[in-house]
Amino acid sequence: MTKKMNVESFNLDHTKVKAPYVRLAGTTKGENGDIIYKYDLRFCQPNQEHMEMPALHSLEHLMAELSRNHQSNIVDISPMGCQTGFYLAVINDDSYENILILLEKTLQDVLDAEEVPACNEVQCGWAASHSLEGAKALAKEMLSEKDQWSSVFS
Known part of the structure; x- marks a missing residue:
């Protein structure tokens, strides 16, 4: 048996x-x-598989900015270091359905975006590492599989 870790995701069996x-x-x-x-x-x-860094970086900027157009209780959206997803933190809203709606609306907004927000040296710590096209491809792929979002284990 694996030792229980302090970090929740380290206790998740990523093979399942x-x-x-x-x-x-x-x-x-x-x-x-x-x-x-x-x-x-x-x-x-x-x-x-994993997201390439320029696409992930742009998707982070887009989701962080655009998601707040739909909900005001967002604390943070952060990429995972393993480059396989994001963490979304919200305050005082336990509705899973609201999160699914938020994600869908935000990813639709990404598809409509014409630029990556804050993609410059003043507002971003690595402004040279962005790909709007890559972010849109990730959003499109995630949206195409939205019927699977509620099923975590195979």
């Missing part, structure tokens, strides 16, 4: 999941009762 999917990865309750819900937005099958 089937991407793409959206799953609640954890909750954190604050001292004042606020609850942060952290979602695993998995785009690529772990250890078999």
Whole structure:
């Protein structure tokens, strides 16, 4: 048996999941009762495929900016270091259905985007590493498999 780790995703058996999917990865309750819900937005099958960095980077910028047009309770959208997906953190909203709707609307917005937000040396720490076309391809692929988002395990 594997030792239980402090990081939730390290306790997930990555050989048993089937991407793409959206799953609640954890909750954190604050001292004042606020609850942060952290979602695993998995785009690529772990250890078999990954997003190329310029496309992932642009998709991060696009989703971080565009998602906030649909919901005001977003805390953060962050790419996974393994380049297979993103973490989405929201505050005080435990509706899985809201997350699925948010992701769909945001990815549709990505397909309509004409530029990557904050893609310059003033607003981005590695502005040379972007691909709008790559981000759109990732969004299109994820949207094409949206009927699978609720199924995490194969």
